[in-house]
Amino acid sequence: xxxxxxxxxxxxxxxxxxxxxxxxxxxxxxxxxxxxxxxxxxxxxxxxxxxxxxxxxxxxxxxxxxxxxxxxxxxxxxxxxxxxxxxxxxxxxxxxxxxxxxxxxxxxxxxxxxxxxxxxxxxxxxxxxxxxxxxxxxxxxxxxxxxxxxxxxxxxxxxxxxxxxxxxxxxxxxxxxxxxxxxxxxxxxxxxxxxxxxxxxxxxxxxxxxxxxxxxxxxxxxxxxxxxxxxxxxxxxxxxxxxxxxxxxxxxxxxxxxxxxxxxxxxxxxxxxxxxxxxxxxxxxxxxxxxxxxxxxxxxxxxxxxxxxxxxxxxxxxxxxxxxxxxxxxxxxxxxxxxxxxxxxxxxxxxxxxxxxxxxxxxxxxxxxxxxxxxxxxxxxx
Ligand SMILES: Cc1ncc(COP(=O)(O)O)c(C=O)c1O
Numbered sequence: 001x002x003x004x005x006x007x008x009x010x011x012x013x014x015x016x017x018x019x020x021x022x023x024x025x026x027x028x029x030x031x032x033x034x035x036x037x038x039x040x041x042x043x044x045x046x047x048x049x050x051x052x053x054x055x056x057x058x059x060x061x062x063x064x065x066x067x068x069x070x071x072x073x074x075x076x077x078x079x080x081x082x083x084x085x086x087x088x089x090x091x092x093x094x095x096x097x098x099x100x101x102x103x104x105x106x107x108x109x110x111x112x113x114x115x116x117x118x119x120x121x122x123x124x125x126x127x128x129x130x131x132x133x134x135x136x137x138x139x140x141x142x143x144x145x146x147x148x149x150x151x152x153x154x155x156x157x158x159x160x161x162x163x164x165x166x167x168x169x170x171x172x173x174x175x176x177x178x179x180x181x182x183x184x185x186x187x188x189x190x191x192x193x194x195x196x197x198x199x200x201x202x203x204x205x206x207x208x209x210x211x212x213x214x215x216x217x218x219x220x221x222x223x224x225x226x227x228x229x230x231x232x233x234x235x236x237x238x239x240x241x242x243x244x245x246x247x248x249x250x251x252x253x254x255x256x257x258x259x260x261x262x263x264x265x266x267x268x269x270x271x272x273x274x275x276x277x278x279x280x281x282x283x284x285x286x287x288x289x290x291x292x293x294x295x296x297x298x299x300x301x302x303x304x305x306x307x308x309x310x311x312x313x314x315x316x317x318x319x320x321x322x323x324x325x326x327x328x329x330x331x332x333x334x335x336x337x338x339x340x341x342x343x344x345x346x347x348x349x350x351x352x353x354x355x356x357x358x359x360x361x362x363x364x365x366x367x368x369x370x371x372x373x374x375x376x377x378x379x380x381x382x
Pocket of ligand 1: 080081082083084109111112156158160185186187188208220
Protein backbone atom coordinates (compact mmCIF):
# COMPACT_ATOMS: atom_id res chain seq x y z
CA UNK A 1 0.00 0.00 0.00
CA UNK A 2 1.30 3.49 -0.86
CA UNK A 3 1.77 5.67 2.20
CA UNK A 4 0.63 9.29 2.27
CA UNK A 5 4.06 10.64 3.14
CA UNK A 6 2.99 14.27 2.74
CA UNK A 7 0.30 13.79 5.40
CA UNK A 8 2.86 12.09 7.68
CA UNK A 9 5.09 15.18 7.42
CA UNK A 10 2.36 17.07 9.28
CA UNK A 11 3.18 15.03 12.39
CA UNK A 12 6.65 16.62 12.60
CA UNK A 13 6.28 20.37 13.32
CA UNK A 14 10.00 20.97 12.71
CA UNK A 15 9.53 20.23 9.01
CA UNK A 16 7.44 23.38 8.56
CA UNK A 17 10.47 25.45 9.64
CA UNK A 18 13.52 23.54 8.45
CA UNK A 19 14.74 21.33 5.66
CA UNK A 20 15.70 18.60 8.07
CA UNK A 21 18.37 16.27 6.65
CA UNK A 22 19.91 15.15 9.91
CA UNK A 23 18.12 11.96 10.98
CA UNK A 24 21.43 10.07 10.95
CA UNK A 25 22.37 12.28 13.88
CA UNK A 26 19.04 12.86 15.65
CA UNK A 27 15.52 12.43 14.26
CA UNK A 28 12.84 15.10 14.03
CA UNK A 29 10.35 14.93 16.91
CA UNK A 30 6.86 13.59 16.09
CA UNK A 31 3.81 14.94 17.89
CA UNK A 32 3.08 11.45 19.23
CA UNK A 33 6.58 11.20 20.75
CA UNK A 34 6.19 14.62 22.34
CA UNK A 35 2.84 13.44 23.77
CA UNK A 36 4.60 10.37 25.20
CA UNK A 37 7.15 12.57 27.00
CA UNK A 38 4.24 14.59 28.36
CA UNK A 39 2.44 11.45 29.49
CA UNK A 40 5.49 10.55 31.56
CA UNK A 41 5.47 14.00 33.16
CA UNK A 42 1.75 13.63 33.91
CA UNK A 43 2.54 10.35 35.64
CA UNK A 44 5.20 12.02 37.75
CA UNK A 45 2.98 14.97 38.59
CA UNK A 46 -0.24 13.17 39.30
CA UNK A 47 0.64 9.58 40.20
CA UNK A 48 4.19 9.81 41.54
CA UNK A 49 5.96 6.49 41.22
CA UNK A 50 3.90 4.62 38.64
CA UNK A 51 6.14 1.53 38.54
CA UNK A 52 3.43 -0.88 37.36
CA UNK A 53 3.01 1.16 34.17
CA UNK A 54 6.71 1.97 33.82
CA UNK A 55 7.69 -1.69 33.72
CA UNK A 56 5.14 -2.34 30.98
CA UNK A 57 6.67 0.50 28.90
CA UNK A 58 10.06 -1.17 28.92
CA UNK A 59 8.47 -4.51 27.98
CA UNK A 60 6.54 -2.79 25.20
CA UNK A 61 9.80 -1.39 23.80
CA UNK A 62 11.29 -4.88 23.94
CA UNK A 63 8.47 -6.43 21.96
CA UNK A 64 8.30 -3.55 19.44
CA UNK A 65 12.05 -3.91 18.78
CA UNK A 66 11.51 -7.67 18.37
CA UNK A 67 8.77 -7.01 15.80
CA UNK A 68 11.00 -4.51 13.99
CA UNK A 69 13.92 -6.94 13.72
CA UNK A 70 11.75 -10.10 13.23
CA UNK A 71 13.20 -11.55 16.44
CA UNK A 72 11.57 -12.90 19.62
CA UNK A 73 11.17 -10.57 22.63
CA UNK A 74 13.32 -12.95 24.69
CA UNK A 75 16.20 -12.23 22.29
CA UNK A 76 16.10 -8.47 22.97
CA UNK A 77 17.83 -6.59 25.78
CA UNK A 78 16.68 -2.98 26.25
CA UNK A 79 19.91 -1.11 26.95
CA UNK A 80 20.96 2.43 27.81
CA UNK A 81 23.00 2.77 24.59
CA UNK A 82 24.75 0.72 21.93
CA UNK A 83 27.90 1.03 24.03
CA UNK A 84 26.14 -0.46 27.08
CA UNK A 85 24.91 -3.43 25.00
CA UNK A 86 28.34 -4.07 23.47
CA UNK A 87 30.05 -3.89 26.86
CA UNK A 88 27.61 -6.43 28.30
CA UNK A 89 28.19 -8.71 25.31
CA UNK A 90 31.98 -8.32 25.46
CA UNK A 91 31.91 -9.21 29.15
CA UNK A 92 30.26 -12.54 28.29
CA UNK A 93 32.90 -13.55 25.71
CA UNK A 94 36.16 -15.34 26.55
CA UNK A 95 39.38 -14.42 24.77
CA UNK A 96 41.62 -17.10 26.26
CA UNK A 97 40.90 -20.02 23.91
CA UNK A 98 41.88 -20.63 20.29
CA UNK A 99 39.58 -17.86 18.99
CA UNK A 100 40.93 -14.54 20.20
CA UNK A 101 40.44 -12.42 17.07
CA UNK A 102 37.79 -9.71 16.76
CA UNK A 103 37.42 -8.26 13.28
CA UNK A 104 36.23 -4.68 12.83
CA UNK A 105 36.25 -2.53 9.69
CA UNK A 106 37.49 0.90 8.73
CA UNK A 107 33.83 1.98 8.63
CA UNK A 108 33.15 1.48 12.35
CA UNK A 109 31.67 4.07 14.64
CA UNK A 110 34.37 4.48 17.34
CA UNK A 111 32.48 2.69 20.10
CA UNK A 112 32.39 -0.57 18.06
CA UNK A 113 36.18 -0.56 17.85
CA UNK A 114 37.12 0.98 21.21
CA UNK A 115 35.10 -1.56 23.21
CA UNK A 116 36.85 -4.46 21.42
CA UNK A 117 40.25 -2.83 21.93
CA UNK A 118 39.28 -2.54 25.60
CA UNK A 119 39.21 -6.37 25.66
CA UNK A 120 42.92 -6.58 24.70
CA UNK A 121 44.06 -6.98 28.32
CA UNK A 122 41.68 -9.99 28.42
CA UNK A 123 43.44 -11.56 25.41
CA UNK A 124 41.45 -10.15 22.47
CA UNK A 125 43.31 -9.33 19.25
CA UNK A 126 41.53 -6.69 17.18
CA UNK A 127 42.07 -6.73 13.41
CA UNK A 128 40.92 -3.83 11.22
CA UNK A 129 39.69 -4.52 7.69
CA UNK A 130 40.90 -1.65 5.51
CA UNK A 131 39.00 0.20 2.81
CA UNK A 132 40.15 -0.13 -0.81
CA UNK A 133 41.46 2.73 -2.97
CA UNK A 134 37.91 3.53 -4.13
CA UNK A 135 36.87 4.09 -0.49
CA UNK A 136 34.68 0.96 -0.23
CA UNK A 137 35.44 -2.26 1.67
CA UNK A 138 34.86 -5.21 -0.68
CA UNK A 139 34.01 -8.71 0.56
CA UNK A 140 37.50 -9.92 -0.46
CA UNK A 141 39.00 -7.73 2.26
CA UNK A 142 36.89 -9.55 4.87
CA UNK A 143 37.77 -12.88 3.28
CA UNK A 144 41.45 -12.16 3.91
CA UNK A 145 40.85 -11.21 7.56
CA UNK A 146 38.36 -13.82 8.84
CA UNK A 147 40.02 -17.11 9.78
CA UNK A 148 39.86 -20.07 12.19
CA UNK A 149 41.14 -17.86 15.03
CA UNK A 150 38.29 -15.37 14.60
CA UNK A 151 35.70 -15.32 17.39
CA UNK A 152 33.67 -12.31 16.28
CA UNK A 153 33.20 -10.13 13.24
CA UNK A 154 31.83 -6.84 14.62
CA UNK A 155 30.73 -4.61 11.76
CA UNK A 156 28.59 -1.61 11.06
CA UNK A 157 25.75 -1.93 8.56
CA UNK A 158 26.06 1.62 7.21
CA UNK A 159 29.13 3.78 7.75
CA UNK A 160 28.45 6.98 9.73
CA UNK A 161 31.20 8.83 7.85
CA UNK A 162 30.34 8.22 4.20
CA UNK A 163 26.97 6.42 4.06
CA UNK A 164 28.45 3.24 2.54
CA UNK A 165 26.62 -0.02 3.33
CA UNK A 166 28.53 -3.27 3.85
CA UNK A 167 27.58 -6.61 2.30
CA UNK A 168 26.37 -8.14 5.57
CA UNK A 169 24.95 -11.31 3.99
CA UNK A 170 28.34 -11.92 2.34
CA UNK A 171 30.24 -11.23 5.58
CA UNK A 172 27.95 -13.64 7.48
CA UNK A 173 28.59 -16.36 4.87
CA UNK A 174 32.36 -15.95 5.30
CA UNK A 175 32.08 -15.93 9.10
CA UNK A 176 29.88 -19.05 9.15
CA UNK A 177 32.31 -20.95 6.92
CA UNK A 178 35.09 -20.22 9.43
CA UNK A 179 33.07 -20.70 12.62
CA UNK A 180 33.00 -17.03 13.68
CA UNK A 181 30.06 -15.08 15.11
CA UNK A 182 28.77 -11.80 13.67
CA UNK A 183 27.69 -8.65 15.49
CA UNK A 184 25.84 -6.06 13.40
CA UNK A 185 25.98 -2.44 14.53
CA UNK A 186 22.80 -1.30 12.81
CA UNK A 187 22.45 2.12 14.43
CA UNK A 188 22.93 3.92 11.09
CA UNK A 189 20.45 1.68 9.27
CA UNK A 190 17.69 0.46 11.58
CA UNK A 191 14.46 2.34 10.88
CA UNK A 192 15.58 3.52 7.44
CA UNK A 193 16.34 0.07 6.00
CA UNK A 194 14.21 -3.01 6.53
CA UNK A 195 16.18 -5.38 8.78
CA UNK A 196 15.38 -9.04 9.35
CA UNK A 197 18.01 -10.43 11.71
CA UNK A 198 16.94 -14.00 10.99
CA UNK A 199 17.23 -13.59 7.22
CA UNK A 200 20.57 -11.81 7.64
CA UNK A 201 21.56 -14.62 10.03
CA UNK A 202 23.60 -12.35 12.33
CA UNK A 203 24.22 -13.52 15.90
CA UNK A 204 24.01 -10.13 17.61
CA UNK A 205 22.71 -6.71 16.59
CA UNK A 206 22.84 -3.39 18.41
CA UNK A 207 21.16 -0.06 17.77
CA UNK A 208 19.47 2.86 19.48
CA UNK A 209 16.38 5.02 19.33
CA UNK A 210 17.53 8.55 18.59
CA UNK A 211 18.13 8.33 14.85
CA UNK A 212 15.76 6.61 12.42
CA UNK A 213 13.67 5.01 15.20
CA UNK A 214 12.09 8.40 15.99
CA UNK A 215 12.72 8.18 19.75
CA UNK A 216 15.31 9.70 22.00
CA UNK A 217 18.84 9.37 23.36
CA UNK A 218 19.52 7.17 26.38
CA UNK A 219 17.84 3.96 25.20
CA UNK A 220 18.93 1.23 22.80
CA UNK A 221 18.77 -2.49 22.19
CA UNK A 222 20.93 -5.57 21.88
CA UNK A 223 19.63 -8.56 19.91
CA UNK A 224 21.17 -11.89 20.93
CA UNK A 225 20.33 -14.98 18.86
CA UNK A 226 18.36 -17.42 21.05
CA UNK A 227 21.04 -20.13 20.75
CA UNK A 228 23.51 -17.83 22.58
CA UNK A 229 21.22 -16.27 25.16
CA UNK A 230 21.66 -19.00 27.75
CA UNK A 231 25.27 -19.93 27.00
CA UNK A 232 26.62 -16.36 27.32
CA UNK A 233 26.81 -15.06 30.88
CA UNK A 234 27.72 -11.37 31.12
CA UNK A 235 29.92 -10.31 34.03
CA UNK A 236 28.63 -6.80 33.35
CA UNK A 237 25.31 -7.20 35.20
CA UNK A 238 22.88 -5.75 37.74
CA UNK A 239 19.56 -6.28 39.44
CA UNK A 240 17.47 -5.76 36.29
CA UNK A 241 19.51 -8.52 34.61
CA UNK A 242 18.46 -11.12 37.19
CA UNK A 243 15.99 -13.94 36.65
CA UNK A 244 13.74 -12.53 39.38
CA UNK A 245 14.18 -8.79 39.75
CA UNK A 246 11.94 -8.73 42.82
CA UNK A 247 13.95 -11.41 44.67
CA UNK A 248 16.46 -8.84 45.96
CA UNK A 249 18.84 -11.70 46.56
CA UNK A 250 22.32 -10.55 47.54
CA UNK A 251 23.85 -14.01 47.81
CA UNK A 252 24.28 -14.84 44.11
CA UNK A 253 24.14 -13.69 40.48
CA UNK A 254 21.19 -15.48 38.86
CA UNK A 255 20.96 -14.10 35.32
CA UNK A 256 17.65 -13.99 33.50
CA UNK A 257 17.16 -16.93 31.10
CA UNK A 258 16.34 -14.34 28.41
CA UNK A 259 18.40 -11.57 26.77
CA UNK A 260 17.40 -9.37 29.71
CA UNK A 261 20.58 -10.81 31.27
CA UNK A 262 22.44 -8.21 29.14
CA UNK A 263 20.67 -5.34 30.94
CA UNK A 264 21.86 -3.74 34.18
CA UNK A 265 20.02 -1.26 36.43
CA UNK A 266 16.79 0.75 36.59
CA UNK A 267 15.52 1.36 33.05
CA UNK A 268 15.44 4.88 31.63
CA UNK A 269 11.71 5.25 32.16
CA UNK A 270 11.12 8.54 30.35
CA UNK A 271 13.14 7.28 27.40
CA UNK A 272 11.03 4.15 27.15
CA UNK A 273 7.88 6.31 26.81
CA UNK A 274 9.45 8.14 23.86
CA UNK A 275 10.95 5.00 22.32
CA UNK A 276 7.61 3.19 22.48
CA UNK A 277 5.82 6.04 20.68
CA UNK A 278 8.57 6.34 18.05
CA UNK A 279 8.64 2.61 17.34
CA UNK A 280 4.83 2.46 17.07
CA UNK A 281 4.81 5.27 14.51
CA UNK A 282 7.67 3.72 12.55
CA UNK A 283 5.99 0.30 12.43
CA UNK A 284 2.71 1.90 11.35
CA UNK A 285 4.45 3.52 8.41
CA UNK A 286 6.26 0.23 7.72
CA UNK A 287 9.96 -0.36 7.22
CA UNK A 288 9.60 -1.74 3.68
CA UNK A 289 7.77 1.44 2.55
CA UNK A 290 10.31 3.60 4.40
CA UNK A 291 13.25 1.86 2.75
CA UNK A 292 11.72 2.37 -0.70
CA UNK A 293 11.11 6.04 0.02
CA UNK A 294 14.59 6.65 1.43
CA UNK A 295 16.29 5.01 -1.55
CA UNK A 296 14.24 7.04 -3.98
CA UNK A 297 15.27 10.26 -2.18
CA UNK A 298 18.98 9.42 -1.86
CA UNK A 299 19.09 8.30 -5.50
CA UNK A 300 17.55 11.59 -6.57
CA UNK A 301 19.85 13.62 -4.32
CA UNK A 302 22.96 11.94 -5.74
CA UNK A 303 21.79 12.40 -9.33
CA UNK A 304 21.07 16.10 -8.73
CA UNK A 305 24.49 16.58 -7.06
CA UNK A 306 26.12 15.06 -10.17
CA UNK A 307 24.11 17.44 -12.34
CA UNK A 308 25.37 20.53 -10.49
CA UNK A 309 28.96 19.27 -10.67
CA UNK A 310 29.42 18.54 -6.97
CA UNK A 311 29.17 14.74 -6.73
CA UNK A 312 28.83 12.91 -3.43
CA UNK A 313 31.38 10.31 -2.28
CA UNK A 314 28.67 7.84 -1.20
CA UNK A 315 28.46 4.69 -3.36
CA UNK A 316 25.89 5.05 -6.14
CA UNK A 317 24.75 1.40 -6.07
CA UNK A 318 21.67 0.95 -3.86
CA UNK A 319 23.12 -2.22 -2.33
CA UNK A 320 26.16 -0.25 -1.15
CA UNK A 321 24.33 2.71 0.34
CA UNK A 322 22.08 3.62 3.30
CA UNK A 323 20.08 6.77 4.09
CA UNK A 324 23.03 9.18 4.16
CA UNK A 325 24.55 11.08 1.25
CA UNK A 326 28.01 12.46 2.04
CA UNK A 327 29.30 15.44 0.08
CA UNK A 328 32.99 16.42 0.21
CA UNK A 329 33.95 20.01 0.92
CA UNK A 330 37.11 22.02 1.41
CA UNK A 331 35.52 23.03 4.75
CA UNK A 332 32.68 20.72 5.77
CA UNK A 333 31.95 22.57 9.04
CA UNK A 334 31.61 25.82 7.12
CA UNK A 335 29.39 24.14 4.53
CA UNK A 336 27.01 22.88 7.24
CA UNK A 337 27.01 26.33 8.86
CA UNK A 338 26.13 27.97 5.51
CA UNK A 339 23.38 25.42 4.92
CA UNK A 340 22.01 26.07 8.39
CA UNK A 341 21.84 29.81 7.63
CA UNK A 342 19.47 28.73 4.85
CA UNK A 343 17.44 26.57 7.31
CA UNK A 344 18.89 23.33 5.96
CA UNK A 345 20.04 21.05 8.77
CA UNK A 346 22.88 18.63 7.98
CA UNK A 347 25.94 17.46 9.92
CA UNK A 348 29.59 16.91 9.10
CA UNK A 349 32.22 14.23 9.62
CA UNK A 350 35.78 14.43 8.28
CA UNK A 351 35.74 16.38 5.02
CA UNK A 352 32.09 15.64 4.27
CA UNK A 353 28.73 17.21 4.92
CA UNK A 354 26.15 14.48 5.57
CA UNK A 355 22.56 14.75 4.39
CA UNK A 356 20.52 11.90 5.83
CA UNK A 357 17.00 11.13 4.68
CA UNK A 358 13.95 9.64 6.37
CA UNK A 359 10.40 8.94 5.22
CA UNK A 360 9.37 12.44 6.30
CA UNK A 361 11.66 14.07 3.76
CA UNK A 362 10.48 14.81 0.24
CA UNK A 363 11.66 15.90 -3.20
CA UNK A 364 11.38 19.57 -2.19
CA UNK A 365 13.98 18.92 0.51
CA UNK A 366 16.33 17.55 -2.13
CA UNK A 367 15.76 20.61 -4.32
CA UNK A 368 16.30 23.01 -1.39
CA UNK A 369 19.64 21.34 -0.68
CA UNK A 370 20.64 21.42 -4.35
CA UNK A 371 19.75 25.11 -4.74
CA UNK A 372 21.88 26.00 -1.71
CA UNK A 373 24.79 23.81 -2.83
CA UNK A 374 24.74 25.43 -6.25
CA UNK A 375 25.09 28.81 -4.59
CA UNK A 376 27.93 27.61 -2.31
CA UNK A 377 29.85 25.56 -4.87
CA UNK A 378 32.42 28.18 -5.84
CA UNK A 379 33.37 28.81 -2.23
CA UNK A 380 33.12 25.36 -0.65
CA UNK A 381 33.38 22.52 -3.20
CA UNK A 382 36.70 20.60 -2.89
C1 LIG B 1 26.88 3.28 13.85
C2 LIG B 1 26.85 3.79 15.26
N1 LIG B 1 27.17 2.96 16.27
C3 LIG B 1 27.19 3.38 17.55
C4 LIG B 1 26.88 4.67 17.88
C5 LIG B 1 26.97 5.11 19.31
O1 LIG B 1 25.92 4.60 20.04
P1 LIG B 1 25.75 4.89 21.61
O2 LIG B 1 26.05 6.34 21.83
O3 LIG B 1 24.30 4.55 21.85
O4 LIG B 1 26.68 4.01 22.34
C6 LIG B 1 26.50 5.57 16.88
C7 LIG B 1 26.13 6.95 17.23
O5 LIG B 1 26.03 7.84 16.46
C8 LIG B 1 26.50 5.12 15.54
O6 LIG B 1 26.19 5.95 14.52
